[in-house]
Amino acid sequence: MSAPRPSAYLANAVRSGGRSAVEVLEESLAAIDAGDGEVHAFNLVMADEARAQAVAVDRTVANGEDPGPLAGVPVALKDNLCTRGVPTTCSSRILEGWRPPYDATVVTRLQRAGAVVVGKTNMDEFAMGSSTETSAFGPTRNPHHTGRVPGGSSGGSAAAVAAGFVPLALGSDTGGSIRQPAALCGVVGMKPTYGTVSRYGLVAFASSLDQIGPFAATVADAALLFDVIGGHDPADSTSLNRPTPRVLSVLDDGVAGLTVGVLAELLDGADPDVVARVRQAADALAAAGARVEEASVPEVVLGLSAYYLIAPGEASSNLARYDGVRYGLRRDAEDTVAMNTATRSAGFGAEVKRRIMLGTYVLSAGYMDAYYNQALRVRTRIIEGFDTAYRRCDVLLGPTAPTTAFALGAKTGDPLSMYLSDVCTIPSNLAGHPAISVPFGPGDDGLPVGVQLLGPSLSEGTLFKVAAVVEAAAPTLAPPRLSQEVRA
């Protein structure tokens, strides 16, 4: 059985002239118009720019040329990806009025592949959060249950795909910000190996952890999008200058002969219904010919603590440039320092301020060795722990998040409980490894559960083919109520 690939069908229909890109786009815009008032997946819908792009795609087809593998496919971008001349806000007041003079590398690659960018999606402010509730523009709601969060920080992109507004979206993942909302919204989300997708034009949160990745309704569509955005970019010094795994071609290869380790530490603390789904996915992989065993990487329990020292440390430096001098918000005051202070006080939300203060503290003279440098040592140990596990296993399996989608407001007063939402996803970021979240039926509350596959660096090919088998075995998940209404 071949994995379902609606975006690929769509692109092929446009490429062959069977459907027009303009018509496909108008369906997407109509769906957004009908449903986004309730979901608030988008900060900005770029209807005019998108129509111009769609017209250009159709013209290319009419001229007998090939617009590319994503011809006419509507794609949503997380609002921390720079788009030339179009506001890029990171869901923060501090970037008010700023229009980047350049496109992120991934945006250029999407356009070269014929994709149509329809808008910028809501997110936790500067990607700091796990529920999209720290956005300065209000939260995004989960299309499966609008009283629940979509996860975060790429909650807008996850919700846009889940709601059927767009078939594809890009997010960024620093500690789970693609995979966790993908799990909570019942879509596929993938974080690539650090360095396989260019960060040029991604507004930085924590540079050594950030990575752009795809959202899609299916594993095959995520693979298609990953193949388009991956590959070396000389504008990003951390971009790997070696062949990026091509994943689309290996998608149907199956799991026979592969060893899958069920990662014990990720099961600890997860809700029983979530654990049950992970076990069920493991059984499905065994049934498909994989060798399934129990695995342990004891060091990963240290991941959350190390992450909350390293990521804020880098963020405190990355966010220093929002000082009111060159762009974005400025609150005037009697001198430069007062202006900096007034601007940053007014422009940043509480969670961003919390992390800037934490990060500034852990890098300060006298504290750096005890906190930041200690966290770097932990990071090295986590990498070594994974290395040991990957000597036995090709991939590791666990939950993506410990719970299904929680209620709006449930954790906003308790940062530590919010931080725990990322406990299963953070280790891959610290290691620089790829990981993918695949929807695997509903939990006891009827809301989506995601299972996560983790692999060593550049194991994307293996991850995607295992993910395709998991997807094929997944219990049925009721489509989001919203997207049913939109389709009706």
Place this chain on the structure above:
Amino acid sequence: MKPGWEMVVGLEVHCELKTATKLFCGCPNVFGDQPNTNVCPVCLGLPGSLPVINQRAVELAMAIGTALHCEIRPSTFHRKNYFYPDQAKDYQISQYDEPINVNGHLELPDGTVVGIERAHMEEDTGKTTHAGASGRIHGADYSLVDYNRSGVPLVEIVSRPDMRTSAQARAYASELRAVLVASGASDGKMEEGSMRVDANVSVRRSPDDPFGTRCEIKNLNSVRSLGRAIEYEADRQIDLLESGELVVQQTRHWDEDAGRTQTLRSKEDAYDYRYFLEPDLVPLVPDAEWIRAVADTMAPMPAVRRARLVELMGEEGQARGAVVDQVATVVDLGLDPLVVAAAASGVAPGLALARTANEAANDAEAARRLDVESYVALLSLEADGSLTATQSKAVLAEMLAHGGEPAAIAAAKGFEAMSEDSLVSAVADTISAFPDEWARFCEGDERVGGALIGKVMHATHGQADGKAVRAELARRRG
């Protein structure tokens, strides 16, 4: 400086590298353009932009390391975090605990060896102009920032505290400047800020005492300012210590007009820069082949060039006191290739050195553009007596001003060498006109010979060759 005290000086020199583009982006590295025209997302620190290292800047940094006899090592970049409007990202990308060049030295013309602790790479900031009466930030009506300089590649060269007088510090700055220019890394223009010097100064009573508390002096815009500021600062510290007070470690600003240093900030309010490894860049690991390739393409350093000229002068030349100064001038101005070429063509090295150091040096920029063969031809004309020294200098002035071939210029000026007949008759005329002098000369008064030569030169408007006149006079005296 007061007797009974010794000053200890170390210098930190920032040098802008002469690359076509900036350190982390493709913007032009040009001084003096319209403000904010050589900028892009990277050097403006726009959100989402990322740095990519300029390979040519790395090569020039390695050239500096090679010229200063440093160990060239694998290196990393850190972020130095502080808020300032001309700091586009509010952090500076700089090398910190793993610099590219370490443990070198620079030998000064007088033989003093100054240790080089490190020579590391970093990016320059933009430039802030404060509008208002003072020109400084306090009391300014508003400030303007030009980011053209933001991201310009710098190498910071940190000496060891090996200098003991302001003269040594000045000599170090001059010699370092010459080395930076010779290595091709920098144009060394202090007035345009492409070379900036900070001095660390402390004093102690005896070379056996531990170092005293030091102060760092900034805003030294010339080698002369450097010397003045160090002298002032050492005296200030001595006065404090002699009156029983302590020197407080601080950064001080040199006020050129007032001729004194003033507190800028003390150690207590020093920034906490929160250095950490720059995650947007990867380590720089130059292999041996690359380091060798850089060294192989480098021109010889000033010390080597000076030694070559001194050797050319021979034992007799070296004995002349003026030679050391002339050699230093010629090498400093980059005119030594003229001397070397002339000597190779058989011109007396002493003549070539003197003409170059005394006359060509008057317009060094034009002299560096001189066609070497034409210059050698001029000196040959002088050496073989076709032109007198006076004529040769006049022809050279013309060549420097407008170019051209020496023979043609000499002809145009009527500087044809005098025929032997004309010279003989000019000498005869002079003897007739000054019989008393001639008589005294014939009696052996050699001093009057010089006067007679002068009379001939005057009568021939300098066209006669002095040596030939002297020979003719001697012949007639018998």
